[in-house]
Amino acid sequence: MTTSTTTQPSRTTHELAARLVRFLETNTPPEGLFADDLFTDFTMPLWRLQAEGRDAGVQLRRNGHPGSGRVPRTRLDETSTGFLLEVEEEWEDRGQTWYCRELMRCDVTDGVVTQISVYCTGDWDEATVARHRDAVTLPRP
Numbered sequence: 573m574t575t576s577t578t579t580q581p582s583r584t585t586h587e588l589a590a591r592l593v594r595f596l597e598t599n600t601p602p603e604g605l606f607a608d609d610l611f612t613d614f615t616m617p618l619w620r621l622q623a624e625g626r627d628a629g630v631q632l633r634r635n636g637h638p639g640s641g642r643v644p645r646t647r648l649d650e651t652s653t654g655f656l657l658e659v660e661e662e663w664e665d666r667g668q669t670w671y672c673r674e675l676m677r678c679d680v681t682d683g684v685v686t687q688i689s690v691y692c693t694g695d696w697d698e699a700t701v702a703r704h705r706d707a708v709t710l711p712r713p
Contacts, residue, residue, distance in 0.1 A: 581650040584683060589648045589657050592676070592685070596643050596661060601626070601636050607686045617694040629688070637694075639663055645713065654680035671696045 581589070591605040602672040612629035614621045614636075641663030649656045657676045662669055672695050679687040696704070 579650065581648055581655060585648065585650045585655045585667050585680075586678060586684060588678070588683075589646070589655060592657060592678070593646060593659065595630075595633075596637075596641065596659065598640050599630075599637065601630055604683070606630075606688075607637045607681065607684045610685065611687045613687070613689040614692070615690065616692045634682060637661075637663060639665055651677075654678040654685070668698045669701075670698075 588605065591602040595601045595605060596713045606629065608625070608626050610626045610629045612621075612623040614623075614632060621632060623629045627699055641661050643659050643661055645660045647658040653662045655678050657678065659674050660675070661672050661674065664670070675691045677689040677691075678685045
């Protein structure tokens with residue numbers, strides 16, 4: 573049997589995670605979030621993309637989600653090399669509300685994110701969200 577211990581993430585981790593959420597909501601990276609040499613590894617259903625450098629990582633995000641949005645739910649866990657942030661995102665595009673879930677593994681060095689690996693469910697349009705709501709009852713949001 574494996575036993576796990578949950579500890580509260582540090583203040584630095586909370587601050588970086590809050591900056592990351594602000595970036596997801598605005599597409600503008602707050603000062604002190606990403607290292608200049610940030611490495612981004614983005615996995616979506618049936619595809620994978622990478623970017624080297626802060627500007628390239630930000631552009632990768634903007635290419636997939638060009639507008640601002642909302643992050644109504646998060647979960648944060650600190651790791652020995654940084655943190656894991658699980659998010660749900662919602663945004664408006666092409667006259668619809670879109671939805672996705674993502675898990676982000678962030679490596680942190682000297683107080684900034686140096687590497688981010690993003691695992692995304694893919695973008696769900698309103699029809700997909702409705703089909704899921706009609707087909708599945710989730711006991712937790």
